[in-house]
Structures are given as C-alpha cells and as structure tokens.
Amino acid sequence: MSEEPFKIFLVEDDVIFAKIISYHLSLNPDNLVEVFPDGKTLMKNLYKNPCLISLDYNLPDMTGMEVLKQIREFNPDIPVVIVSGQQDLATAIELLKKGAYDYILKDQDTKERLWNITRNIRENVKLKQKIAVLEEEIGKKYESGNLIKGSSQAIEKVFNLIEKAAKTNIVVSIYGETGTGKELVAKSIHFGSPRSKKPFVAVNVTAIPRELIESEMFGHEKGAFTGAANRRIGRFEEANKGTLFLDEIGDMDLNMQSKLLRVLQEEEVTRVGGSEVVKLDVRVIVATHKNLQELVKQGQFREDLYYRLLGLPINLPPLRDRGNDIPLLARFFVDEFCAKNKMKKLSISPKAVQKLQKYPYPGNVRELKAIIELGAVMTNTNTIEDSDLTFSTTSMNQDFLYEEMTLEEYNKRIINHYLQKYDNKVRLVAKKLDIGKTTIYRMMSDNKLA
Numbered sequence: 001m002s003e004e005p006f007k008i009f010l011v012e013d014d015v016i017f018a019k020i021i022s023y024h025l026s027l028n029p030d031n032l033v034e035v036f037p038d039g040k041t042l043m044k045n046l047y048k049n050p051c052l053i054s055l056d057y058n059l060p061d062m063t064g065m066e067v068l069k070q071i072r073e074f075n076p077d078i079p080v081v082i083v084s085g086q087q088d089l090a091t092a093i094e095l096l097k098k099g100a101y102d103y104i105l106k107d108q109d110t111k112e113r114l115w116n117i118t119r120n121i122r123e124n125v126k127l128k129q130k131i132a133v134l135e136e137e138i139g140k141k142y143e144s145g146n147l148i149k150g151s152s153q154a155i156e157k158v159f160n161l162i163e164k165a166a167k168t169n170i171v172v173s174i175y176g177e178t179g180t181g182k183e184l185v186a187k188s189i190h191f192g193s194p195r196s197k198k199p200f201v202a203v204n205v206t207a208i209p210r211e212l213i214e215s216e217m218f219g220h221e222k223g224a225f226t227g228a229a230n231r232r233i234g235r236f237e238e239a240n241k242g243t244l245f246l247d248e249i250g251d252m253d254l255n256m257q258s259k260l261l262r263v264l265q266e267e268e269v270t271r272v273g274g275s276e277v278v279k280l281d282v283r284v285i286v287a288t289h290k291n292l293q294e295l296v297k298q299g300q301f302r303e304d305l306y307y308r309l310l311g312l313p314i315n316l317p318p319l320r321d322r323g324n325d326i327p328l329l330a331r332f333f334v335d336e337f338c339a340k341n342k343m344k345k346l347s348i349s350p351k352a353v354q355k356l357q358k359y360p361y362p363g364n365v366r367e368l369k370a371i372i373e374l375g376a377v378m379t380n381t382n383t384i385e386d387s388d389l390t391f392s393t394t395s396m397n398q399d400f401l402y403e404e405m406t407l408e409e410y411n412k413r414i415i416n417h418y419l420q421k422y423d424n425k426v427r428l429v430a431k432k433l434d435i436g437k438t439t440i441y442r443m444m445s446d447n448k449l450a
Contacts, residue, residue: 005032006122009050011067012083013037013060017106021054024111025118039067046074047354049324052121054114056106057084057091065095072099074357077152077323079121083110148184149332150325154317158185161314166192173309174287176316179366182287183247185314190243195283198242203235206248213256215272218263224273236269236280243283249309250290250301261305284309291423319361319368327353329365333372334384346376351386359391367392415440 008031012018015037022033034050036042039062042053053071057064064082071080079101084091092103101121104113148155165172166189174182183202190200208216215224219234236244246252252260263269267280286309295301319326330353334346348356352375361367375388418429419440430437 006030006052006118006125007048007050008033008118009042009045009053010035011037011039011042011053011059012056014056021111021114025114028118030122031118038062039070042067043070043074046071047350047357049075049327050078051125052101052118053078053080055080055082057082057086057095065091065098068095068098068100075323081114081117083114148181148188149329150322151328152317152323152325154322155325158314158316161312162188162192165189165312165314169193169283171283171309171311172285172314173292173311174285174314174316176287176289177318177364178289179364180316180318181365182316183245185316186243186245186285186287189285190245190283193243193283195242199239200243200245201235201239202245202247204247206251210253210256213252214259217256217260218269218271220272221274224271228273231271234269234271236263236282237278239282241281243285246284246286248288249286250288250292250295254300254302257302257305261302261308264305264308291425294423294425319364326357326361326368329368330356330372333369334376337373337376343376344382346379346382346384348384349386352384352389355386355389363392412443415443 006028008025010018010022010025010033012021012035018035022035025031025033034045034048036045037060039059042055055064055067055071059067064084068080068082071078076099080099082092082095082100082103083106084103085106087105095103102117104110104117148158150156162185172186172189174185176182186202187200190196203217205213215228215232215234217234217236219232219237220228222228222231263280264284267282269278269280270276271278292301292306292309296303296306319329327348330348334348337343338345356368356371363370371389371391372384374390375384378388378390379385415429415433418432419426422428422432426437426440430440
C-alpha cells in the first residue's frame with residue numbers, strides 16, 4: 001500500500017450513482033474517495049489537493065465548464081474527468097481544450113472507465129514520485145541543500161533541460177522573472193556536469209561599477225591603473241576548467257559586450273595593463289529577466305553577442321504558474337528555516353496553504369521564502385496559520401482600489417503595469433488581460449499610455 005492515499009474527489013448530485021462509483025473505486029485500498037453533491041462544496045475543499053476529480057457536468061448549482069475553470073485557476077495540475085449523461089461532441093471538445101483530462105459518458109461502463117483512468121493517473125504520480133526521489137538524491141551532493149524544488153509540469157520541463165545541458169558544454173541562457181531561481185539552475189547544470197569538481201564562479205553584472213567591470217572580469221596587472229597595487233586574477237581565470245555564471249547579462253554596457261564577445265570567440269583573455277595571453281576552458285551560463293531580442297532591436301544589446309550566448313535557452317516559469325509547487329516549496333522553506341535556527345519543526349495549516357496558493361507572488365520563490373520565514377517567527381504555536389502570513393502587496397492593492405479614478409484611468413494603470421512587467425510585449429499583455437491588441441495600440445496612439 002502507498003504511504004499516501006490516492007485522493008479522489010467525486011462530484012455527483014445523483015446519490016445512488018455516487019455510491020456505486022465510490023464503492024467501485026474504493027475496492028482499491030490505496031484510493032480515498034470523497035463525494036461532493038455540488039460545485040460550491042467542492043471548491044471549499046480544493047485546498048486538500050486531490051489527485052483526481054471526477055466531475056458531473058450537470059450539477060444543481062454550476063455547470064461543469066464553470067467548475068472546471070475554477071479548478072484550473074486553483075491548481076492546473078489536478079486531473080479533471082468530466083462525466084456527462086449526454087453525448088455532446090462539441091461540448092466534449094471544448095472541455096478538453098479548457099484542460100479536462102478526459103470526457104466520458106454516464107452509463108453502465110462509467111465505473112470501469114474511471115477505474116482505468118485512475119490507474120493511469122496513479123502510474124503518472126508514481127513517475128513524479130520517482131523524479132522527486134532522484135531530485136532528493138541529487139540534492140545530497142549540495143551542502144547548501146538549495147536545489148530547485150517542485151513536481152509541476154512547468155518545472156519538470158526545466159529539469160529535463162537542465163539534464164540535457166549538463167551533458168555538454170553548450171552555452172546556456174536562462175530567462176525568468178526576478179526571484180525564480182536562475183542561479184540555482186546554473187548551479188544544477190554545473191554540479192551535474194563533468195566540471196562539477198571545478199570552480200563555479202557567479203558574477204552579477206549589475207553589482208559591478210561600469211568602470212571596474214573589465215578589471216573584475218579579465219583581471220589586471222600591477223600598476224595598470226591608479227589603485228592597482230597588485231596583480232589581480234579576473235573572474236574568467238577563476239572559473240577556468242569550471243563554469244562562469246553571468247547574471248543580469250542584459251544590463252551589460254555595449255563597450256563591455258564587445259570585449260566579452262572577443263573573449264568568448266577567442267577563448268583567451270588578456271589582463272588589463274598586461275600582454276600575457278591566458279588560454280581559457282570555461283563553460284559560460286548567462287541569465288537575465290529582460291527580453292534580449294527586444295534589447296537587440298532597441299540597439300542596447302549586440303546582435304552577434306546575442307547569438308553567441310543563445311545556446312540552449314531555459315525559460316523559468318514564475319511561481320504563480322507552478323501549481324502545487326507552492327505548498328511543496330513552503331514546507332521545504334519552513335523545514336530549512338527551523339533547522340538553521342534550531343527550532344522545533346513547524347507545520348502549515350490547510351487554511352494557510354490555501355491562502356498561499358491564492359497569492360500571485362510578484363517576487364516569486366524568493367518572496368515565498370521570505371513570507372514563510374516571517375510566518376515561522378510570528379506563530380505562537382507549532383503550526384503556521386493563515387493569520388501568520390503577511391503579503392507585502394496587500395496594502396498596495398487596497399490603496400489602488402480605494403483611489404477614486406475613472407475606469408479609463410484604472411485601465412491605463414493596469415495596462416501600463418503589465419507592459420512594464422512583460423517588457424512591452426503587446427501580444428502577451430493582450431493575452432494576459434484577455435483584451436484585443438488593438439485596444440492597447442489605440443491607447444498608445446492616443447498617448448493614454450505612458
């Protein structure tokens with residue numbers, strides 16, 4: 001028997017039919033079946049995170065389409081099987097497009113179909129568990145224990161690309177919002193590669209003054225400039241035989257970009273003020289939260305350097321798109337915090353988990369970590385409750401709503417926010433806000449957007 005039961009939520013208002021299906025699925029002792037008579041009752045219990053939901057399309061309070069939409073908004077990784085008494089091909093296709101796992105008819109074969117679907121999903125869950133075990137084993141190689149955590153589909157794609165990247169020396173470019181864990185991905189690639197016993201050197205481009213970055217990257221000879229009292233080895237030489245991680249590469253100025261391109265092409269470096277040529281064997285990984293293609297179009301990033309660094313691109317999903325990874329990460333952070341501070345282990349209440357999953361996390365994983373650590377400090381018991389969780393944007397959102405503005409002014413502010421957030425990608429902003437691209441372009445042409 002599995003250590004964790006396979007939770008199945010059966011949403012069905014026909015009491016007799018529900019009893020038949022529930023009994024049949026419960027013949028497997030690993031299955032834990034809960035029955036709900038309507039959509040609203042289901043929604044109140046979604047925080048329990050079922051492994052599968054069997055959803056009657058015709059409920060007394062909501063349609064299957066409405067319930068499916070709310071389930072997908074809560075956690076897109078929960079498989080939902082629609083059970084309908086009517087054979088409507090158009091509806092079935094639409095439901096599958098909206099994310100339903102399957103669509104089956106309500107008849108004498110329903111219980112067998114659900115049994116087979118449950119078995120298939122259980123096998124997928126076992127595969128995910130194996131991935132989690134492998135992830136834990138890999139994590140033991142790191143003293144810090146700060147590996148990427150998660151089992152959502154979005155993060156599994158990242159794991160797959162990390163594995164591919166670690167097998168070769170291809171340049172890797174990592175894209176993602178601030179706080180998504182770009183450096184952790186770079187470390188995972190390095191420590192999973194044949195270079196794992198060699199240096200991993202991380203450089204944040206934005207943290208180095210422009211006048212010092214050349215010396216920082218390439219090193220300098222004694223007397224090369226005022227203050228250069230001794231020879232200094234640059235970051236490229238420090239990373240020789242290992243990996244150099246350049247974070248926020250999109251903020252590097254054009255002059256330094258041309259020098260970086262030469263070093264990458266020639267695979268050698270000359271220290272500032274020197275003449276000795278130092279041969280390099282360095283694996284380069286870069287990261288940015290910006291859109292490098294747009295920077296190239298704007299003349300802020302060299303096109304030849306862009307193609308040199310493109311290599312294998314890895315796009316990190318924001319935390320809000322990682323479904324059930326949020327409670328998994330929350331538990332990891334609270335355990336880590338308690339261990340570091342020699343505290344007794346803390347649990348997280350179901351209401352707190354539910355609250356965590358509803359928040360959009362503009363600061364991504366980094367923000368979740370801060371929220372959990374503060375919650376661990378604030379709790380007066382052995383459990384972090386929803387009242388112990390503080391979100392930094394709550395007051396900002398309230399101020400936004402209480403400001404007396406016209407609807408047009410609200411629209412302007414919202415669209416401006418999304419344009420800044422997604423680097424002026426009009427098509428993406430239109431999709432996120434569910435509005436037409438022409439609406440955004442019209443407001444731009446009317447000078448209604450800053």
